[in-house]
Amino acid sequence: MRVTVAGVELCSPVIAASGTFGYGVEFEEIVALNKIGAIVTKGLSREPMAGNAAPRMIETAAGMMNAIGLQNVGVRAFLDEKLPKLRKTGAVVIANVFGFAIEDYVAVIEALNEAEGIAMYEVNASCPNTSHGGMSFGVDPDALYWLSRRCRETADRAGRPVMVKLSPNVTDIRLMAKVAADAGVAALSLVNTFVALAIDVETRRPRIANVTGGLSGPAIKPIAVRMVHESAKEVSIPIVGMGGITKAEDAVEFMLAGATAVQVGTASFADPRAVENIANGLRKWCAGHQVGEVRSLTGGLRV
Template sequence: MTSSAKPDLRVRFCGIELRNPVIAASGTFGYGVEFEDIVALNAIGAFVTKGLSREPMPGNPPPRIVETAAGMLNAIGLQNMGVAAFIAQKLPAVQKLPCPAIANVFGDCVEDYCAVMEALNAVEGIVAYEMNASCPNTERGGMVFGTDAAALYELVLRAKPLARRPLIVKLSPNVTSIADMARAAADAGADALSLVNTFLGISIDAKTQRPRLANITGGLSGPAIKPLALRMVYQASRAVSIPVLGMGGITTTEDAIEFMLAGATAVQVGTASYADPRAVERIASGLRDWCQRHRVDKLASLTGAMDLTPGLIS
């Protein structure tokens, strides 16, 4: 690798080119427009909307979020305004934002997923669909699809022909073999994969002897899950030939680089935005400097480039 004053930070996957690989993750960045005055959106790669369903959803009763050691548990329950309200009330502003928008979609049956995508097919201003086949907090949101390879295959097989845009399938980490789930989605026609969603967990207050979340269980995210997520991105990216978007606990520029070395083409940043609302911009902005210091001309060359030479592993 040679030193470069101006490293190339662009990445490409399923026909989409991003100025850099750092994407704000679904559920942690609203519908994008809410962050317009907080984050320099022209400095990040893209953002993913909050999950959109056919009808509006109120989500689970509170408390819905609890802090844990090095992370958080959430049981929001996919609260959202519904796809029609999104198109009417948010999309006009989304279309004017200086970064691409990816729409996260979910449902509790195949027809629901298809209905949301068909509504979005009719409008402009979205570059891809991210199909949430993995939310642990509700029977909706695809937990059934996310943990059963045959059900996931069937969902993707039926949804893919309807999608006018590239279809990214978001996988659950709550499975025995992430490679099997990755293969099922890829074999059914997914254009890319994103992983991981949150890990199912529980927090209990010993003093009150009660669960801290009204839903009892929630999804664990943040730095606590990073090694698990890295392992899954590594395994999934080796199992398929389609691009993988990696996430799970990314908080620094170095974390993002690690996910690329494990096999990710691009990365997503979620929980870090809760502690630092500008985290996505900070992580993206650090890439140029990181590449210069490490003499990397093309950031995309790091994807899957973890050095496994025997004897070098410390």
């Protein structure tokens, strides 16, 4: 079940996705954190953020929409209060970082560089770049390149790899994958949520206070699998796939499409043990299909 992503060895290819697993420590009483591939923390910013007004999360026909607004305790509180407890669990920790200007991302990584117990950084490229009118880094090739490069250069000082989380809200995911890879990052994760809108037909108002939100869950899986496949053909660095994974067979799909590992997100809201259960299910699937090493599934799509 072991795989390696950007030089980091994982005991399983199944990872808990950012924003769906808290800071990890909240789950330690019900999930064996050292038995899952890794934990991606909630997104960390320079300063604490309260997030958006409620309602900010709703169920959809095949998943959920959210506009949490990147609520988090801030990087300093994470280092002081969360990371010491997380280190004791033996979990592989991937710190998700974000900002509204490149300098924000760099400042968060610089702070994290000082701490022990972090294996990798995941850079959320779906944030609005306030220095350039609010357009998301992940939809502008030039902005994505410089964000990826500066984050990679900063992380290099601590000898830690950077994985960039790509936005699916683009015309050509292959271009964005190549841009990030050309900036020298060690891995990619995709996809983030799709921008969506839900309306209450009785009140004629948006069902989420922020008006739009990010759509996730089983509804997006076929699109996410396609984007992973396209990206894997474009770049040679490892890809971590995500989007609607609820069972072992979903993880297999992503790996056959070209993913080295996968992240489980929305499923954790329905079942807090989803990550562990999917990992166990993947082990059983491999045993039942005479797959001796799970890594052999990567890129195994027959076309």
